[in-house]
Amino acid sequence: MAKHSLTRREFINLSAGALAAASTTTILLQPQKLFAAGRLALSDKIRFASIGTGVRGCEHLQASLSVPGIECVGVCDLYDSRHTAAREAVNNPSVAATRDYRSVLDRKDVDSVLIATMDHQHRRIFEDACAAGKDVYCEKPMSHTVEDGFSMVDAAHKHNRMVAVGSQRVSSVLYAKAKEIYDSGKLGEVFSINAYWDRNSPSGAWVYPIPPDASEKTIDWKEFLVGAPSVPFDPIRFFRWRCYKDYGEGLGGDLFVHLLSGIHFITSTNEPAQRAESSGGLFHFKDGREFPDLIETMYDYPKFRVTLRCNLNNNGGEFIAFYGTQGTLLIKDNTLSFKPEDTRPDPEGYSVFGWPKEMRDAYYKKWHDEHPEPPALGWKVDHTGESYVTPPGYSDTVDHQANFYAAVRSRKPVVENEVFGNHTSIGCHLANFSYFNKCIAVWDPASKKIVKG
Numbered sequence: 150m151a152k153h154s155l156t157r158r159e160f161i162n163l164s165a166g167a168l169a170a171a172s173t174t175t176i177l178l179q180p181q182k183l184f185a186a187g188r189l190a191l192s193d194k195i196r197f198a199s200i201g202t203g204v205r206g207c208e209h210l211q212a213s214l215s216v217p218g219i220e221c222v223g224v225c226d227l228y229d230s231r232h233t234a235a236r237e238a239v240n241n242p243s244v245a246a247t248r249d250y251r252s253v254l255d256r257k258d259v260d261s262v263l264i265a266t267m268d269h270q271h272r273r274i275f276e277d278a279c280a281a282g283k284d285v286y287c288e289k290p291m292s293h294t295v296e297d298g299f300s301m302v303d304a305a306h307k308h309n310r311m312v313a314v315g316s317q318r319v320s321s322v323l324y325a326k327a328k329e330i331y332d333s334g335k336l337g338e339v340f341s342i343n344a345y346w347d348r349n350s351p352s353g354a355w356v357y358p359i360p361p362d363a364s365e366k367t368i369d370w371k372e373f374l375v376g377a378p379s380v381p382f383d384p385i386r387f388f389r390w391r392c393y394k395d396y397g398e399g400l401g402g403d404l405f406v407h408l409l410s411g412i413h414f415i416t417s418t419n420e421p422a423q424r425a426e427s428s429g430g431l432f433h434f435k436d437g438r439e440f441p442d443l444i445e446t447m448y449d450y451p452k453f454r455v456t457l458r459c460n461l462n463n464n465g466g467e468f469i470a471f472y473g474t475q476g477t478l479l480i481k482d483n484t485l486s487f488k489p490e491d492t493r494p495d496p497e498g499y500s501v502f503g504w505p506k507e508m509r510d511a512y513y514k515k516w517h518d519e520h521p522e523p524p525a526l527g528w529k530v531d532h533t534g535e536s537y538v539t540p541p542g543y544s545d546t547v548d549h550q551a552n553f554y555a556a557v558r559s560r561k562p563v564v565e566n567e568v569f570g571n572h573t574s575i576g577c578h579l580a581n582f583s584y585f586n587k588c589i590a591v592w593d594p595a596s597k598k599i600v601k602g
């Protein structure tokens with residue numbers, strides 16, 4: 150690039166950058182007030198049972214202790230040691246525990262259930278729970294297949310149940326602030342959204358240790374296989390189920406769904422992507438798994454494009470960026486920042502350096518005559534950014550649960566209800582369809598199916 154003096158925009162950007170560095174303060178967001186009037190009436194408790202008390206189920210049970218007006222009255226899991234873990238998590242050694250979820254649904258004192266099982270079990274427990282008159286918090290991704298998702302939506306509607314799907318970012322104070330900024334129009338028009346979630350450890354790649362007591366005596370293997378092909382007992386498949394197509398959806402179902410839920414929430418999108426194209430590969434974790442450890446997907450939505458990546462070979466963390474014509478909104482882990490762009494008119498600062506000096510000078514003179522500049526020292530830079538962070542210990546899971554139980558009381562649906570959850574799950578299925586079939590995956594709303602593009 151030719152040497153030339155700073156254009157006005159470059160000067161303003163430099164000034165704004167310097168000022169932003171000096172003056173942008175990071176604002177600590179406050180958690181929702183769970184006890185606020187109107188959100189929860191604490192007089193009668195909602196009694197819930199957790200079906201599936203593995204890692205996520207236990208996290209939920211622990212989080213539930215911070216949600217007012219609810220009580221865990223039962224826990225259910227196919228693996229006996231998880232009954233103990235669940236009782237410990239909910240701090241109640243005598244809470245009823247069973248392997249049989251149907252007996253939980255038969256209980257009249259259970260108002261709602263929290264489903265945190267492997268994904269291939271979501272549909273049948275969800276539909277049985279709806280038929281039994283229970284409200285349902287179902288972990289993400291809501292569906293294991295596209296067909297499952299629509300059947301679950303029908304069941305919730307048929308039985309008039311309140312449903313929350315478990316991408317808890319949708320209830321996060323950070324995402325609420327991001328939505329507020331997005332809705333304010335400060336970003337201008339947003340055509341490009343990019344997100345990633347990268348982890349770089351065996352645990353991040355689901356290579357979980359197998360508990361020493363795992364056996365066909367302690368695990369109801371037959372029940373685990375319902376909805377999946379019959380195979381001999383294999384603790385690897387039970388504890389590392391995300392690696393296998395029969396039970397999970399790999400990175401699509403584990404992490405894409407969180408990113409898509411955040412994007413749908415912030416942009417007020419409630420429809421599946423129109424098409425998707427994935428690339429990726431299994432580069433490192435060649436342990437018999439059926440899913441890639443790197444997947445990158447481009448999605449088409451009517452008003453913007455989305456690119457997602459999950460990489461299990463780098464610790465990039467969690468990130469979403471909204472690139473607008475007037476600014477950029479970034480979410481990186483627990484921090485949100487907005488940086489406006491200076492879109493005021495500027496003379497051409499590049500290509501005129503291929504012009505003869507006289508012509509270039511005449512161009513600049515004319516431009517400046519038509520755009521009188523403010524006196525340099527009088528410029529007021531009003532383009533500083535904004536930055537927000539969640540407080541240490543903040544739990545969006547607590548907020549997500551609280552929103553669900555508020556809906557159970559008010560009978561007003563949460564944002565991430567069964568329809569929203571179905572649409573983001575379809576996003577995972579589109580990504581995997583494209584990856585495994587090596588084609589563009591097209592969403593056909595008429596047939597409610599994914600077809601080859």
Ligand SMILES: NC(=O)c1ccc[n+]([C@@H]2O[C@H](COP(=O)([O-])OP(=O)(O)OC[C@H]3O[C@@H](n4cnc5c(N)ncnc54)[C@H](O)[C@@H]3O)[C@@H](O)[C@H]2O)c1
Pocket residue numbers: 200201202203204205206225226227228231248249250264265266267268270274288289290315316317372373387388390402403
């Ligand atoms: N929202 C989040 O941040 C988040 C985080 C982790 C997991 N998840 C989701 O939560 C769900 C569970 O994941 P996890 O990591 O806890 O898995 P996990 O393997 O640790 O636990 C799943 C448990 O479900 C039990 N189970 C399966 N079928 C059952 C049945 N019919 N009846 C009773 N129990 C049954 C199993 O015995 C197992 O203990 C998945 O859908 C996962 O995608 C969500």
